[in-house]
Amino acid sequence: MGPGGKEDTMSNIKITRTTTPKAKPDQNHLGFGKYYTDHMLRIDYTAGIGWHDARIEPFGNLEIHPAAVVLHYGTEIFEGLKAYRRPDGKVQMFRPMENIRRMNNSARRMCLPTMDEDLALESLRLFVELEQDWVPSAPGTSLYLRPFMIATEPNLAVHTAKEISYLVIASPVASYFPEGLKPVKIMIEDEDVRAVRGGTGEAKCGGNYAAATRAGDRAETRGYSQVLWLDGVERKYIEEVGAMNVMFKIGDEIVTPKLTGSILPGITRKSAIELLASQGITVSERLLSVDELIGAAKDGTLDEAWGIGTAAIISPIGVLAYQGVDYTIHNGEIGPFAQKLYDDLSGIQWGKTEDPFGWTFPIDQQ
Numbered sequence: 001m002g003p004g005g006k007e008d009t010m011s012n013i014k015i016t017r018t019t020t021p022k023a024k025p026d027q028n029h030l031g032f033g034k035y036y037t038d039h040m041l042r043i044d045y046t047a048g049i050g051w052h053d054a055r056i057e058p059f060g061n062l063e064i065h066p067a068a069v070v071l072h073y074g075t076e077i078f079e080g081l082k083a084y085r086r087p088d089g090k091v092q093m094f095r096p097m098e099n100i101r102r103m104n105n106s107a108r109r110m111c112l113p114t115m116d117e118d119l120a121l122e123s124l125r126l127f128v129e130l131e132q133d134w135v136p137s138a139p140g141t142s143l144y145l146r147p148f149m150i151a152t153e154p155n156l157a158v159h160t161a162k163e164i165s166y167l168v169i170a171s172p173v174a175s176y177f178p179e180g181l182k183p184v185k186i187m188i189e190d191e192d193v194r195a196v197r198g199g200t201g202e203a204k205c206g207g208n209y210a211a212a213t214r215a216g217d218r219a220e221t222r223g224y225s226q227v228l229w230l231d232g233v234e235r236k237y238i239e240e241v242g243a244m245n246v247m248f249k250i251g252d253e254i255v256t257p258k259l260t261g262s263i264l265p266g267i268t269r270k271s272a273i274e275l276l277a278s279q280g281i282t283v284s285e286r287l288l289s290v291d292e293l294i295g296a297a298k299d300g301t302l303d304e305a306w307g308i309g310t311a312a313i314i315s316p317i318g319v320l321a322y323q324g325v326d327y328t329i330h331n332g333e334i335g336p337f338a339q340k341l342y343d344d345l346s347g348i349q350w351g352k353t354e355d356p357f358g359w360t361f362p363i364d365q366q
C-alpha cells in the first residue's frame with residue numbers, strides 16, 4: 001500500500017459513533033464474552049458486486065431474515081484473536097494477518113467469499129483503534145476480537161449463498177488462569193469424533209463446535225474439563241484437545257500432531273513451533289497414536305502435556321483419562337517446558353519482552 005493508501009481505504013469505512021457509550025466493566029470480573037464494546041464492524045457482500053458498505057456502527061442486535069441460509073445450513077465461519085495492552089500503555093495485536101489468511105481458507109471450504117487481505121486488516125486495525133479504551137490493563141486481560149462471516153441470503157435451497165455479512169465484535173476478557181497456570185483433567189474421547197479428513201476440521205466454523213459440544217459436556221459430567229480428540233477414521237491418532245491444539249513432551253522430544261486435514265491450524269501452535277525453532281528446539285509434527293501416548297504415560301516418559309491456543313495460550317494437562325484409567329502427568333503440576341513456552345509467548349503478546357519475529361502489530365493511539 002503506497003503513501004495515502006491508508007487514508008483511501010479508511011475513507012471507505014464509514015464510522016457512526018455511538019451516542020450512548022457504556023461504562024467499562026470491572027477489570028477484575030471480566031469473564032469471557034460477558035461484556036461487549038460500544039461498536040461493531042460490518043461489511044456486506046453481494047454476489048456480482050463484491051464486498052460493500054464497510055462500516056463501524058454502534059453495537060446492537062442483528063436483524064436477520066428467518067430463512068437466512070446461516071440459520072438452516074450453518075454457513076458460518078469465525079476467527080479469534082486478541083488486542084493486548086502493553087506495559088507502556090500502547091495497544092497491539094498478535095499476527096492478525098495470520099487470522100485473516102486462515103479466515104479466507106475457511107471461507108473457501110464453506111462456500112463463503114474471501115476478503116481482500118488489506119481491507120480485512122485495515123478495517124480490523126481501524127476498529128481496534130476506535131475501541132482501544134476497551135483494552136483492559138489488568139495482568140492477563142485482553143480485548144478478544146471475534147470476526148465472523150454469515151450467509152444472510154433468505155433461501156431454503158442448498159447452494160452457495162449470494163448475500164453474506166462479515167462482522168467483528170469485541171469483548172474485554174479476563175485471564176484464562178487468574179491464579180496461575182492450573183493443569184486440567186482431560187478425557188480421551190473414543191465415541192464421538194470432531195472432524196474427518198475431507199470434512200471441515202481445518203476450517204474454523206461454528207458447525208464443528210456444535211458437533212463437539214456433546215462430548216465436552218459428557219466429559220464435564222464425569223469430572224474432566226475437556227476431551228482429547230482422536231482421528232475420525234481409525235480413532236487411533238491424537239488430534240486436538242477441546243478447541244485447542246495439543247503438544248507433548250515425551251522424553252526429549254516435543255511432539256504435536258501433524259496437520260492432516262482434520263486439525264485446525266492454530267496460530268499459537270505455529271508461533272510456538274517457530275519460537276522453539278529459534279531456540280534450537282525442533283517440534284516433531286507427526287502422527288501420534290493413543291497407544292504410544294498411553295505407553296509413554298505408563299512408562300513415565302510422558303513428561304508434560306499442554307493445550308495451546310489464543311484463549312489460554314498454554315493450558316497444562318495434569319491428568320489424562322483413557323478407557324476408565326486416570327494417568328497423572330508431571331505430578332498434576334505444570335512442567336518447566338510448558339511454563340517457559342507460556343512465558344515466552346505471553347511476553348511477546350503483551351509487549352513485555354522484545355518481539356524479534358515481527359509478530360506484533362501496533363495500534364495508533366488516538
Ligand SMILES: *Cc1c(COP(=O)(O)O)cnc(C)c1O
Nearest residue numbers: 243244245264266267268309310
Ligand atoms: C481456534 C482453534 C484452535 C487454536 O487456534 P489459535 O489460532 O491458536 O487460537 C485450535 N483448535 C480449534 C478447533 C480451534 O477452533
